Amino acid sequence: MLKKFYVAALVCFLSLSIVLTGCSSGQDNKEAPSGTGAAASKGDKPYSGQTIKFLVPTWFEYKPEFFKPFTDKTGITVEQEIMDWQQIHDNFVTASAANSPLADVVELDWSWVGQFGSAGWFEPLNQVIPEDVQKDIGTLNIFKLKDDLVGLPASNDFRVYGIRKDRVGDKPVDTFDHLMKTAKEMKQSGADEYPVSMTLAATEDLSTAYYGLVTAMGGRLFDDQWNLSVLDKNSPAYQALTYLFQLYNDGLIDPKALGLKSDEVGNTFRSGKGSIIIGYSPQGQKDSDDASKSKIVDKAVPILVPGKNGDHVSFGLPEGLGIPKNAEHKEAGIELLKWLMEKDTMETLYNDYGVFPVRNSVITDLFNQKKLRYGDIYAKQLQSMASLFPQGTPLWYSQFSTSVGTILNYGLKNRLSVDQTVQMLKKDFDKIDKSQK
Amino acid sequence: MLKKHNEYRTAYLMIAPLILVMLLFVMIPFVNSVVQSFKSINLTQPNQDHWIGFKNYADLFQDQNILSALLNTSYYTVIAIFFEILLGLLIALMLRRAFRFRFLVLAVLIIPWSLPPLVGGITWGWIFNPQYGILNVLLSRMGIIHEYQLWTLHKEATIGIISLVHVWKNMPFATVVLLSFLQQIPKDLYESSSIDGASRWQSFRYITLPMLAPALAIALTMSTIAAINIFDEVFSINAFGLETRSIMIENYSIAFKDLRLGYGMAVSMVITLISLLFSWSYIRSTYRKEAV
Numbered sequence: 001m002l003k004k005f006y007v008a009a010l011v012c013f014l015s016l017s018i019v020l021t022g023c024s025s026g027q028d029n030k031e032a033p034s035g036t037g038a039a040a041s042k043g044d045k046p047y048s049g050q051t052i053k054f055l056v057p058t059w060f061e062y063k064p065e066f067f068k069p070f071t072d073k074t075g076i077t078v079e080q081e082i083m084d085w086q087q088i089h090d091n092f093v094t095a096s097a098a099n100s101p102l103a104d105v106v107e108l109d110w111s112w113v114g115q116f117g118s119a120g121w122f123e124p125l126n127q128v129i130p131e132d133v134q135k136d137i138g139t140l141n142i143f144k145l146k147d148d149l150v151g152l153p154a155s156n157d158f159r160v161y162g163i164r165k166d167r168v169g170d171k172p173v174d175t176f177d178h179l180m181k182t183a184k185e186m187k188q189s190g191a192d193e194y195p196v197s198m199t200l201a202a203t204e205d206l207s208t209a210y211y212g213l214v215t216a217m218g219g220r221l222f223d224d225q226w227n228l229s230v231l232d233k234n235s236p237a238y239q240a241l242t243y244l245f246q247l248y249n250d251g252l253i254d255p256k257a258l259g260l261k262s263d264e265v266g267n268t269f270r271s272g273k274g275s276i277i278i279g280y281s282p283q284g285q286k287d288s289d290d291a292s293k294s295k296i297v298d299k300a301v302p303i304l305v306p307g308k309n310g311d312h313v314s315f316g317l318p319e320g321l322g323i324p325k326n327a328e329h330k331e332a333g334i335e336l337l338k339w340l341m342e343k344d345t346m347e348t349l350y351n352d353y354g355v356f357p358v359r360n361s362v363i364t365d366l367f368n369q370k371k372l373r374y375g376d377i378y379a380k381q382l383q384s385m386a387s388l389f390p391q392g393t394p395l396w397y398s399q400f401s402t403s404v405g406t407i408l409n410y411g412l413k414n415r416l417s418v419d420q421t422v423q424m425l426k427k428d429f430d431k432i433d434k435s436q437k
Numbered sequence: 438m439l440k441k442h443n444e445y446r447t448a449y450l451m452i453a454p455l456i457l458v459m460l461l462f463v464m465i466p467f468v469n470s471v472v473q474s475f476k477s478i479n480l481t482q483p484n485q486d487h488w489i490g491f492k493n494y495a496d497l498f499q500d501q502n503i504l505s506a507l508l509n510t511s512y513y514t515v516i517a518i519f520f521e522i523l524l525g526l527l528i529a530l531m532l533r534r535a536f537r538f539r540f541l542v543l544a545v546l547i548i549p550w551s552l553p554p555l556v557g558g559i560t561w562g563w564i565f566n567p568q569y570g571i572l573n574v575l576l577s578r579m580g581i582i583h584e585y586q587l588w589t590l591h592k593e594a595t596i597g598i599i600s601l602v603h604v605w606k607n608m609p610f611a612t613v614v615l616l617s618f619l620q621q622i623p624k625d626l627y628e629s630s631s632i633d634g635a636s637r638w639q640s641f642r643y644i645t646l647p648m649l650a651p652a653l654a655i656a657l658t659m660s661t662i663a664a665i666n667i668f669d670e671v672f673s674i675n676a677f678g679l680e681t682r683s684i685m686i687e688n689y690s691i692a693f694k695d696l697r698l699g700y701g702m703a704v705s706m707v708i709t710l711i712s713l714l715f716s717w718s719y720i721r722s723t724y725r726k727e728a729v
Contacts, residue, residue, distance in 0.1 A: 090693050097480055097698075115696055118481045202678040256567035256587040259675075264568055395481045399695040402677060410679040413590060427501070433479075 047332040048075025054336065055092075055103035056321075057085040059283075060154070062353060070339045076332045085109070092324070096121040101326045104333035108151035108322035110142045111204070111401065114393035116322075117145035123323040124148040128334050133341050136359045138382060139316045145392065151322035152337055153358040158316045159212050160302045160381050162269070162280035162288070167191055173276060176217065176243060176306050183252045186275055194254035196247055197265050197274030202409035205262040207401045208317060209279045210408060213240035215315045215386045216305045224391065228429050230422055242418050244408070249415075258413055270294040282378055286354045289373070302377050304384075313386045318358065347371075396432045403428040474706045478699035486699070493703035503704065505679070506687035509596065510665060513683060516600040517607065517664035522656060524604070525611030526649075532612070533619045550609035558673030561602045565589070565674060592680040599681060602670040607663050611656040618652035619645070654723035661715045665708060684708055 060082075067078040081103060083091065088107050095102035096119065108122065116122055126149045134140055134149070139158075143151045163173060167186065172178040179196075186195040199205045214221060219236025220229055229237035247253050254273070257265060266284050269277045272295045277284075280302055287293045288300040304312035321340070323333045339345055346362045349355040351371065356378075357363050363382070367375030394400070407428060411421030474493055478486045497503050532543060549557060564571050565588045573585040589595040622645065630640050668685040675681045677690065688708065692701025 093480065093693055093696065115481050119483055119696070202676050255590060256585065259567045259587045259589050264566075268568060396695070399697075402690060402694055406677050406679045406682075413678075413680070414592075431500070 045073075045075040047329070047335060050075075050329050050332045051077040051079055052105060052329045052332045052336060053081055053103035054078050055081045055083060055088060055106045057088060057107055057319075058082055060107065060319075060355075062349075066348070066352070070336065073339070074332075074335050076329075076335060078336060092116075092121075096324065096326065099326055101328045102324065104323065104327040104329045105321055105336055106324055108143070108320040110139075110153075110316070110318050110320065111393075111397060113143055113145055113150060113320075114395045114397050117148065117150040118395050121325055122150040123325055123327070123330060123334075124150065125152060125323070125334070125337070129338065129341065133359070136361050137341075138360055138385070139318045139358060141387070142316060142318060142393075143320050143322075151320040152341065153316075153318035153320045154340060154355070155319045156316070156356040156358045156363075157281060157283070157318050158381065158385065159208075159305065159314050160280050160282070160285075160377065161305055162277040162285065162300050162302050164275045164296065164299055165301050166299045167275040173303060174306055174310075174312075175308065179276060179306050180243075180246070180252075183247070183276060184250065187252060192273075192275045194252065194273070195275045196252045196278060197269045197276065198247075198253060198257060198278035199260055199262040199265045200248065200253065200257040200409060200412055201259055201261050202406045203261055204401055204405055205279070206408055207405040209262075210240060210244060210404060211388055212279060212305070212314065213244060215313050215388065216240075216307050216311075217243075218308055218311060218313065220390070221388065222391075226391075226394070226434060228426060231426060238418070238422070241408075241421065245412065245418050245421075248412050258409060269300070270296055272296055282356045282374075283354050285374060302374050304377060304381055312381065312384050314381055314384065315386050315388050394434070396434060399432050400429065470702050470705060473699055474702035476699045478697070478702075480696035480698060489699070493700050494707070496700070497703055497707065502679075502682070503684070503687055506682045506684040509681060510667065510684045512596050513600055513603060513667050513671075514661060514664040516596075517603050517667075518657065518660050520600075520604045521608045521611045521660045522653070525608050525615055525656060528608075528612045529615035529619055532616055546609050546612060548609075549606050550613075552606070554606065554669040555673070557602065557606050558669035561598075561605075561670070562673040565598060589675050589678070589681075595675050595678070595681045599667070599670050599674050602674065603664065603667055606670070607660060611660060614656045614659075615649060615652050618649050622648045650723050654719045657719045658716045661719070662712045665712050665715075 061080065064080075071077055085107070089109075089112065092102055092106060096116075108116065126147075129149070129152065137153060139153045139156060140149070143149055143153060161173070168182060171182040171185070173182055183195040186192045198209055211221060214229075214237045217236035217240050219240065221237060222229060229235045230241060232238060248255075254268075260268065262279060265277070265279075266287065268274065269284075270288050270293060277300075282302070285300065285302045289297055291297050294300075305314045307313055321337060323330050323337070327333055340349075341359070343359065343362050343365070346355075346357040346359055347366065350357055350362075350366060357366065360382075363372065363375070363379065366372040367379060372378070389397075404425065407421060407424045410416070411418075411424065416424075475488060475490055476486050477489045477492075528546065532539060532546075563569075567573065567585055567587040570585075570588075572588070573582070576582045577585065588598060626644050626648075627640055630644060635643070666685055667683045668689065671681055671683045671686050677686065682690075684704070685708070688701055688704045691697050691704060
């Protein structure tokens with residue numbers, strides 16, 4: 001009997017050890033913190049020998065040789081981890097809430113700045129990035145929260161429109177009335193069954209496409225007191241919604257767009273369907289000119305966002321990078337950010353990976369070197385960029401934006417009127433706790 | 438007396454590791470979640486958590502999105518239970534008999550269940566994709582449709598598609614459970630009933646079904662819990678679409694997109710309670726029947 005007892009006790013002890021070892025794993029292999037003493041002893045490569053984790057979505061996946069110059073310069077090795085954009089969001093939230101390090105440099109989308117910045121999950125970068133570099137980045141303010149620079153833009157994503165010049169020809173598309181008229185003429189003539197391409201799926205893409213229409217029509221989503229502008233029938237926000245519904249209800253947009261994300265709409269456009277694409281980007285244009293991805297090489301061109309009174313207002317959707325507060329190698333991560341902000345690195349990123357530069361001087365250089373196709377259009381568009389939230393991105397942005405995408409999709413799918421859709425938006429918006437500042 | 442005491446001690450020691458693991462990874466997080474569901478916790482406002490009593494629970498029962506998600510989930514649950522149990526039982530009855538390649542059929546049947554849920558969801562998402570989905574390609578080549586269709590245009594069709602994917606994934610489990618119990622029913626019972634002149638239907642009604650009651654309770658419980666927790670299938674096919682959103686998608690959106698953890702915990706508690714109620718009622722009715 002005693003033997004039985006000892007065996008049971010041993011099993012219990014071993015199990016407990018395994019559980020506790022599991023709980024404490026991850027604590028043992030930490031490198032020594034890179035304090036200033038250690039830094040001083042390593043000369044100009046203070047963080048040499050450290051390996052940092054670089055967690056980014058698929059479109060920021062670089063070949064390992066891309067980081068070689070950085071490793072040669074700093075002695076820091078970069079380990080890329082590629083994840084789906086939404087998964088990065090969820091994993092980062094979970095890891096940060098549990099104060100568990102996930103990576104040293106992490107994707108920070110502009111739409112996450114309000115939430116993650118106010119949660120204090122990112123290291124402020126105001127002091128570590130040279131001031132001249134900061135001044136050279138046009139979209140930097142989007143990554144500021146109460147004067148704290150919580151991340152740096154890494155890809156200058158902004159929206160233009162695109163047209164098939166072989167189909168649209170000289171027909172005007174510089175105002176929204178022109179766009180509607182041109183699209184209707186193309187449909188009536190049989191030139192294109194669904195002349196306008198844009199995503200209408202219940203995702204963030206539809207929300208941002210709608211915001212694009214609002215800003216292009218000279219409006220804002222909220223007034224200064226955070227009241228929903230779309231409730232006013234005379235507001236550009238209401239007109240933008242009416243316009244969107246008209247495009248769909250008049251059969252100018254393919255109903256299948258209700259189930260297609262923006263990248264799928266882009267693929268459809270590149271396969272030869274559609275003549276005017278709303279929510280186009282420099283990267284989209286680069287893909288349209290890539291024969292391995294497109295059937296419309298040299299047929300599609302970017303154009304300025306249509307507008308009113310000769311305006312062509314767009315807004316930026318930059319994707320950025322940040323250093324999590326609980327990163328294990330913050331200083332080495334900052335070194336990587338500094339290197340990514342260097343002019344040469346940005347030029348390589350544009351030339352080899354199509355990442356549109358965030359520094360104005362790099363855009364100018366590329367344009368002068370004739371390496372930036374349609375650079376004149378982009379440069380002109382970049383001069384007319386509106387801020388989506390001049391008061392700063394609200395903490396409840398994500399909640400609001402999810403509502404907008406899903407409700408617009410629901411309204412279009414179920415053929416609701418604009419007013420019915422606005423009432424749904426209002427109802428959802430009223431539920432949001434806006435006391436969060 | 439001392440011997441019995443020592444035996445108990447041994448038994449307790451043997452189950453201690455399991456209890457420890459359950460405590461650490463199930464009970465403590467569960468109690469923590471219950472406590473947090475009575476608090477206002479928003480991750481964007483660190484260190485501002487505060488006790489709000491039943492407010493989260495009161496709010497959620499007035500939240501149209503949650504009520505609509507609960508209604509959608511009830512559709513998924515009813516459809517899933519009906520088809521998983523019915524088809525599972527039919528297939529189990531067929532597989533009970535020995536035939537050539539029976540084990541191969543069984544192995545193939547298990548594949549959907551063994552796939553990670555997201556893989557199955559993504560695969561079906563591709564099948565129904567309006568741009569390049571194989572269903573559109575096939576129907577178009579057969580001349581049944583003239584242009585590619587968006588299969589998720591109407592709510593009823595989308596709920597049907599999502600339910601189909603869910604049944605495809607979960608039905609094998611019901612089949613295997615039912616089959617394992619079917620194989621344990623003594624053949625003598627059927628032979629005796631046959632001698633007594635019972636028809637096939639009577640044998641099934643008065644022998645097979647009663648003997649399968651515990652298996653049906655297990656299959657029903659698992660099917661119900663899986664349907665209440667439906668997520669990947671909905672997300673892969675219609676993302677956050679309002680008209681098909683399940684309660685788990687709504688919960689995910691609240692907790693992980695909006696970062697309202699307290700409210701999200703309250704929703705989780707309601708989901709857990711609903712699952713427990715169903716499971717308890719199935720098991721209770723089964724054991725009551727057995728007792729009778």
